[in-house]
Amino acid sequence: MPVSRHRPFFPALAASVVGGRQGSAPRQPAPGRRALVLPPWGRRGVRLAALVALGLGQLSCGASGPARPAGQPVVVATTAMIGDVAQALGAGHVHVETLLGSGVDPHLYRANRDDVARLMGADLVLYNGVHLEGRMGDTLAGLADGARQVVAFAEQLGGPSEARRAGLGLLSAPGSSSSASEPAGATPAHAFDPHVWMDPARWAYAAELLAPTLVALVPEPEREAARRDIIEGALPNFQATAQALVEFGAACFATIPEKQRVLVTAHDAFHYLGDRFGLEVVGLQGVSTESEAGVRRIEELVDLLVARRIPAVFVESSVPDRAVKALVEGARARPRDRGRRRALQRRDGRARHPRRHVRRDDRAQHHDDHARPRRPRAGRPVRGLALRRAERARHGRVGLTRGGRSMIRQRNDACPLELRGLSVAYADVPVLWDINWAARPGRRIAIVGPNGAGKTTLLEAALGLVPKLAGEALFFGRPLAAVRDRVAYVPQREAVDWDFPVTAREVVAMGLLMGGPRRGLLPNWLGGTPRALTERATDALAEVGLAALADRPIGQLSGGQQQRVFLARALARDAALIVLDEPFAGVDAATEALLHERFARLAAEGRTVLAVHHDLGSVRQHFDDALVIHRTLVAAGPVADALAPEVIARAYGAAQRELGATAP
Amino acid sequence: MDGLLEVLTLRGGHNTNVVLIGATLLGVAAGVVGTFAMLRRRSLVADALSHAALPGVAGAFLIASAVGYTGPRLPMLLCGALASGLLAAAAIEALSRGQGTQRRGRLASDTATATVLASSFGLGTVLLGLAQRTGGGGQAGLAGFIFGRTAGMLARDAYVMAGLATLALAAALVLGRGLAAVAFNERFARTAGLPVRALDSALAALIAMVTLAGMQAVGMLLVVALIVAPPATARLWVTNVRSLAALAGALGGASGLVGSALSATLPDAPTGAVIVLVASALFLLSLALSPSRGVLAVARRRRALAHVAQRGGALPPAAQGGPQASEGTP
Numbered sequence: 001m002p003v004s005r006h007r008p009f010f011p012a013l014a015a016s017v018v019g020g021r022q023g024s025a026p027r028q029p030a031p032g033r034r035a036l037v038l039p040p041w042g043r044r045g046v047r048l049a050a051l052v053a054l055g056l057g058q059l060s061c062g063a064s065g066p067a068r069p070a071g072q073p074v075v076v077a078t079t080a081m082i083g084d085v086a087q088a089l090g091a092g093h094v095h096v097e098t099l100l101g102s103g104v105d106p107h108l109y110r111a112n113r114d115d116v117a118r119l120m121g122a123d124l125v126l127y128n129g130v131h132l133e134g135r136m137g138d139t140l141a142g143l144a145d146g147a148r149q150v151v152a153f154a155e156q157l158g159g160p161s162e163a164r165r166a167g168l169g170l171l172s173a174p175g176s177s178s179s180a181s182e183p184a185g186a187t188p189a190h191a192f193d194p195h196v197w198m199d200p201a202r203w204a205y206a207a208e209l210l211a212p213t214l215v216a217l218v219p220e221p222e223r224e225a226a227r228r229d230i231i232e233g234a235l236p237n238f239q240a241t242a243q244a245l246v247e248f249g250a251a252c253f254a255t256i257p258e259k260q261r262v263l264v265t266a267h268d269a270f271h272y273l274g275d276r277f278g279l280e281v282v283g284l285q286g287v288s289t290e291s292e293a294g295v296r297r298i299e300e301l302v303d304l305l306v307a308r309r310i311p312a313v314f315v316e317s318s319v320p321d322r323a324v325k326a327l328v329e330g331a332r333a334r335p336r337d338r339g340r341r342r343a344l345q346r347r348d349g350r351a352r353h354p355r356r357h358v359r360r361d362d363r364a365q366h367h368d369d370h371a372r373p374r375r376p377r378a379g380r381p382v383r384g385l386a387l388r389r390a391e392r393a394r395h396g397r398v399g400l401t402r403g404g405r406s407m408i409r410q411r412n413d414a415c416p417l418e419l420r421g422l423s424v425a426y427a428d429v430p431v432l433w434d435i436n437w438a439a440r441p442g443r444r445i446a447i448v449g450p451n452g453a454g455k456t457t458l459l460e461a462a463l464g465l466v467p468k469l470a471g472e473a474l475f476f477g478r479p480l481a482a483v484r485d486r487v488a489y490v491p492q493r494e495a496v497d498w499d500f501p502v503t504a505r506e507v508v509a510m511g512l513l514m515g516g517p518r519r520g521l522l523p524n525w526l527g528g529t530p531r532a533l534t535e536r537a538t539d540a541l542a543e544v545g546l547a548a549l550a551d552r553p554i555g556q557l558s559g560g561q562q563q564r565v566f567l568a569r570a571l572a573r574d575a576a577l578i579v580l581d582e583p584f585a586g587v588d589a590a591t592e593a594l595l596h597e598r599f600a601r602l603a604a605e606g607r608t609v610l611a612v613h614h615d616l617g618s619v620r621q622h623f624d625d626a627l628v629i630h631r632t633l634v635a636a637g638p639v640a641d642a643l644a645p646e647v648i649a650r651a652y653g654a655a656q657r658e659l660g661a662t663a664p
Numbered sequence: 665m666d667g668l669l670e671v672l673t674l675r676g677g678h679n680t681n682v683v684l685i686g687a688t689l690l691g692v693a694a695g696v697v698g699t700f701a702m703l704r705r706r707s708l709v710a711d712a713l714s715h716a717a718l719p720g721v722a723g724a725f726l727i728a729s730a731v732g733y734t735g736p737r738l739p740m741l742l743c744g745a746l747a748s749g750l751l752a753a754a755a756i757e758a759l760s761r762g763q764g765t766q767r768r769g770r771l772a773s774d775t776a777t778a779t780v781l782a783s784s785f786g787l788g789t790v791l792l793g794l795a796q797r798t799g800g801g802g803q804a805g806l807a808g809f810i811f812g813r814t815a816g817m818l819a820r821d822a823y824v825m826a827g828l829a830t831l832a833l834a835a836a837l838v839l840g841r842g843l844a845a846v847a848f849n850e851r852f853a854r855t856a857g858l859p860v861r862a863l864d865s866a867l868a869a870l871i872a873m874v875t876l877a878g879m880q881a882v883g884m885l886l887v888v889a890l891i892v893a894p895p896a897t898a899r900l901w902v903t904n905v906r907s908l909a910a911l912a913g914a915l916g917g918a919s920g921l922v923g924s925a926l927s928a929t930l931p932d933a934p935t936g937a938v939i940v941l942v943a944s945a946l947f948l949l950s951l952a953l954s955p956s957r958g959v960l961a962v963a964r965r966r967r968a969l970a971h972v973a974q975r976g977g978a979l980p981p982a983a984q985g986g987p988q989a990s991e992g993t994p
Contacts, residue, residue: 101797109796295815295928295935298679323816326679333678333819463855484857491851500703500848501903510845514857553903573856 073217076122078133078140079106081197082153085207086126089234090214093226094124107134119143123217126210129155130170130194149213154196156209168202171271199272200249204242211235246276253277264305264313266324284323298323302330414476416441416577416608417462421471424454424461431457433632434471439577442606443624444599446613448643450652453630455612456492456581463489463579475577484514488570490580493563498555504565505550508537511569540572541565545594560591567598578602580611584618596622616643667929672921679815680928686817687920687939689825690874690881693832695894695916697870699909700836702895703847704867708777710891712756713749713875714884715781718788720748722795729795742876748784749872756780814881814924814935821880828877835870836909843867844905882936890916893943900954919943 072095077083083098090096099115100106106128111119119125119140127133127140129152144150157170171193197203211230218226253261261279263270268283284301305313305327315324415438422435432454439445447455460466462473464480475483488511502510512533541550544564554562563583570578584592599609599622613619619626619639626642628634628651635647674681701707724744727733733740760776771779842863846853854860871891878887898911923939930938955961972980 104796110793112793294930294933294938295676295680295683295924296931296933298683298815299677299928302677302679322813322818326682326816326818329682329818330677330679460851463851465851465854480855481857484855487855489852489855491849495851496849497705501899501905501908502844502848503904506904507848510841510848510852511856513841513845513853569852 071219073123073219074121075124075126075214075217076118077125077153078127078136081203082126082128085153085203085210085238086214088238089207089211089230090217090226091234093218093222093229094214097122106132109133109136111136111139122148124148124213125150126153127151128153128194128196130192130196132194149217151210151213153206153210154194156206157196157202168199168205170196171275193268193271195269195272197272198270199276200242200245201276202272204239207235207238207242249277253279260308260310262304262308262310264301264310264327266315284327298326298330301327302334305331306334414441415439415474416476417579417610418474418477419458419462419471420474422458422461422473423469423471424457424466425469426466430469431631432461432629435629435633437627437633437636439608439610440625441576441608442603444603444609444611444622445625445627446611446619446623446639447627447629448613448616448619448651449629449634453651455629458629459489459579459581459610459612463487485573486576488573488575488578490566490570490578490583492581493559493566493585498562500554502554503551504541504546504554504557504561504568505534505537507554507565508540508569508572509533511540511572512536536572537568540568543571544568544598558588560587563587563591564594567595571598575607577608577610580609582612582614584613584615592618616648619643668925671925671928676925676928679817680924682819682822683815683817683924683928683935684921686822686825687814687881687924687935688917689822689829689920690878691890691894691916691918691920691939691943692913693825693829693916694874694878694887694890695898695912695914696829696832696836696909697867697874698891698916699895699898699905699912700840700843700847700867701871701891702899703844703905703908704864705773705847706867706871707888707892708774708781709753709756709868710871710875711888712752712777712781712784713872714879714887715788716749716752716784717745717876717879717884718748719784719791720744720746720788722788722791723748725795726791745876745879746872749875750868752780752784753868753872814883814939815927817881824877825881828873832870832874833913835866836913839863839866840905840909882939886936886940889940889943890919893940893947894919897943897947897950900950900957903956915946916943919946 072093075086075090075094075096077086077096077098079100080098083096086094087096097118099111099118100109116139120143122143125140125143125148127136127150129137131137132154133140140150141152154170157168196206211234215223215227215230258278261277263274263279263281264284265281266284268281270279270281270283273279274281282301282304284297304310313324313327417439419435419437422432423430424432435458447458449455457466461468462480464473473480475487480487538547538550541547544567546561546564546568549557549561554565557565563586567580567583570580583595587595596618599611602609603624611623613623620643623639625637626639627636628642628647630651634651635642635644641647670676671680671684674684676684698707698710701710721741721744724741727744728737728740756773756776759771759779760773842858843866846858846860846863850860874891875887878890881887882890894916895908895912897915898908902908902911919942920939923942924935926942927933927935927938950958952958952960969980972978
């Protein structure tokens, strides 16, 4: 239901009344008003009059008064209602300013510096109190000093004053004076309701208490004139207006059958109104605009709406209309509701048959609703048997040496990795400078250099994992994106969260998500795992001696076993170039021997192995070529040449020469 | 107890049913999406998104009142929330250095998240302050938008949740393997040619959708709990991604169901908060009781082990294959 947005804070209606046009008939809410109209109840037709919300909020225009004439005492009020009283009484003798513009929620309002300045410059500060100005209350109370009076306007009605005796005091918990709404459970915890202005009589009495204070503000020569104007002129006028409003309201509400004088609103702000005019007031949420209602409260109110056949629910602009819309939706969805059924049962002794029927329909519909969440599960993609068979025919049991050596040789004619003028910097710090190098195919190549030489960075820049500053890296003469299937990467073991919930086999299968055996046109990373992938992953694990641990969560494997899983993942990709970043870090001797043995076999197959490695002795023994770097290229070539003592000295510096083969 | 049964069997009335179904579906969606967010270590993105939604909501409100917009309000505010939320997520991504790299001049990702989160919330508070002075009403609705109104869920909202849950489950089925591979080892996935950026974007979009929908339902501060708690709970019970997502979805759904049913039977229980409390209770229960990782089970096994060790017994065979048995982690 469209609801217009720009509404004042208070349900406005009575402006015309104040102007003296009394006796106009109570109206149905106009279409633009914020009332959500409920469906007519029952077949017997609607016997209900509309509820009319009534407010004093717009008694006069809002924000600030006219420019301040020199010498007049300054009164600063928080809300427009209080400012209005002060202006109505003290016009001509005091200057009235209002902090909160019309339509501003006082519960949420926070004073800014400008506000504080205005408050500091005031001779009298009027605020509502009773926690209405939730965020400013303490500030306001602390403003009182010798030169400045601070009055909590509404709280004047609370004390053991004449107001109390006259029955005009503050209401305690909402609902206490009107008959408490039937289904409402416990009373809210808060003690008092601040919305005093909703009762014109109380407001008029508060004005009576304010008048002498205003008079006392006026300096001596004019005080007598002020007393005459305020006490004898403005105050009786204001009280007469309020009295007229009370009579008008009473006349309006009298047109509603007594049983149906219920005001349902979003938040508990209308108890003074109800108290004055004999309405039962039911709020969806508490006194504050910020509290949240529970489902049970909503159901209770729907019960009430239906049982009492309430025709309209009012939305306040200060409170989200969601909950009220839910009320209306609930009431509409339940034309024959529990509350009504109960009432009928009471009347007829038992529910009528047709009602039970209807109820069963309801339930059927609910079951339908309930089934909905399960539907997506039924939508799991089911691969057809035919498709699966075709897949198997296409790939068979795919072994690791599929394609044979000759094919690998053939496609390895090109240089597996060529770096051309590669330079890398992390932000403004250069890490690698102008590296030119070409790998020889079919070799085991070690990248060596001291800590911080840029070995890992070299790999990552070549693989496009860190941005290059300059230069390029060509794999088999082409950019990596074109030949990803022929390159496998084994990152450092530390780069991974080993508590990840996967098994060893699943990790290896991840190596096949791109470029492995395909089914149809879809890439492998979509949907479930094709069986061919799982088989190939199992084979790869067997290659590194982990077949027995294939279904172990990887977190339960030792460091060496984890490294083997990583190698298996690269092997499964059946790549011609395998790039490893410190594969020997933190692995046991058995795994190290296995890795060396595997590398030898890969090279014999014509594949190229490129590994970052620290142990120079082991490099000399197990690798063919070495690439020595220290920010720049130091040496490259067969290990015997590249790892000559003078080269090592140059790369590692004199301090490490003595360490010889066991550089860091 | 009777009341609870009545509510759970969908006899609690229209509103209760809508909330029950909507919250359950939201729980399913949040659990499934949260699983991948957790695996990819993006759980805090939801937090940042929800905090960053505040300036978006307030900004959209201010802009709308400045240009005199009077159309439907919710879509407008949601657009604002989405825009600022995604901006914040992008800012976090740009400010934080990636896993394992040493990008200078960047922050650790927790610092980046906290920075963006706090500054966007600050901006939001300022904008909200401005919005509260504009008059014209509805400012309290802004706060309500942020803090949620579960009980006010409409049938329309429940349909949205149903769509969301369907989407989340479909995404888990179709993209699950890719998302898991990226989450496990992003650098490998990138070299292997997986569309890492697209998968991350899809995940971010899912998180954003669940966060926005959840913000409407349980509120900004609580939606993160729905995204984080069910996967964390599920992680205590299962060890593979697929069952993790399934169990997290189920736990999220159960939290939504039980939470809203409880709030429908207990007096004055705000629904969103109860849902989150149920999710948290499930987590604590699992933390205590899980047979493999539960605090009690681990303590019991340790005591048994100590007993054997003190009596000089042999190393039990079950302990030999334990985590990191032969070598320590480097």
